[in-house]
Amino acid sequence: MNFSWLPMLLLILAGGATAMQAPTNARLAAGVGSPVNAAFISFAVGATALGLLAAVLNTRPDMASVKALPAWAWMGGLYGCMFVVAAAWGVPRLGAALVITLMVAGQLLSGLAIDHLGAFGVPKHPMSMGRLAGVTLVFLGVLLVRRF
Template sequence: MNLSFLLSALLVLFAGGMIALQAPTNVMLARAGGSPVLAALISFAVGTLSLLAVWLASGHRPGVTPFAALPWYAWLGGLYGAAYVAIAAYAAPRLGLATLITIGIAGQVLVALWLDHVGALGLPRMAISPARVAGAALVIVGVLLVRRG
C-alpha cells in the first residue's frame, strides 16, 4: 500500500466521520428553524463561506475558460449534496443516526457500482463482479444489523 493511498483513505475516513456529525448538527438547525430545508441552506452557506476562504487563501485562480467546456450535468454536484443534507436533517431523528448513515452508505455503494460499471461521468469502467456484488450485499446486511441493533 503506497503513502498516497493511505493518506487518501485516512482523509476519506475522517470525512465520513464529519458526515456523521453533520446530520445531528443539522437536526439542531432544523428544529430551531422549523425546516430541514432551512437547516440545509444554513449548512451550505457556512460550508460555502468556509470553502471560499480556503480557496482564496490557496491563490489558485483558474479563470472561466476551463468551465465553459463542461457538460451541464457537471454543475449538479451541489444539488446532490443539498438533497442529502436536507433529507438527513429530516430523517435522522426518525431513523436514528447509525441507521441513517448505513442506509446512506448502502445507497452510495449501489450507485457507485453502477457508475463504475458503465464508466459514467468520465470515470474508468470497472465491471460489476461477483465479489463487488457480495461486498454491496454485505453493506445491505450491515444496514439490517444496525437497524435491528
C-alpha cells in the same frame, strides 16, 4: 492498485465528518424550523468556508475549461442538497446510525453502477461477485442496525 494510506485515512476522516453532519444538521433543523432551512444555513456556512479557503490558497478557475463543462458537471450541489435535507429530516426519525447506513448503502449502489458504466467520465470498473458481495454485506448491516 497501489494505494497510499494517507489519502485513504483522509477519506475515512471525511466520511466521519459526513456522519457528524447528519445529527448536526438535524439539531439545526429543530432549531430553525425545518430541514430545508437547516440545509440552506449549512450550505451558506460551507460556501463561506470554501470562499475563505479559495482566497487563502489563491485558487482561480480556468474559464476556458469552465465553459467547456457538460451540464451535468454543475449538479453536485443539488446532490449535496438532497443529502443534507434527507439527513436532517431522517436522523430525528430513524437515528444517526440507520440514516448513515442507508445513505452509505445508496452511495455504494450508485457507485457500483457508475463504475460499471463508466458514467460521469470515471474509469470503468466492471461489476464482480466480490463487489456485489461487499454491497450485500452493507445491506445486511442496514438490517442489523435497524433490528438491534
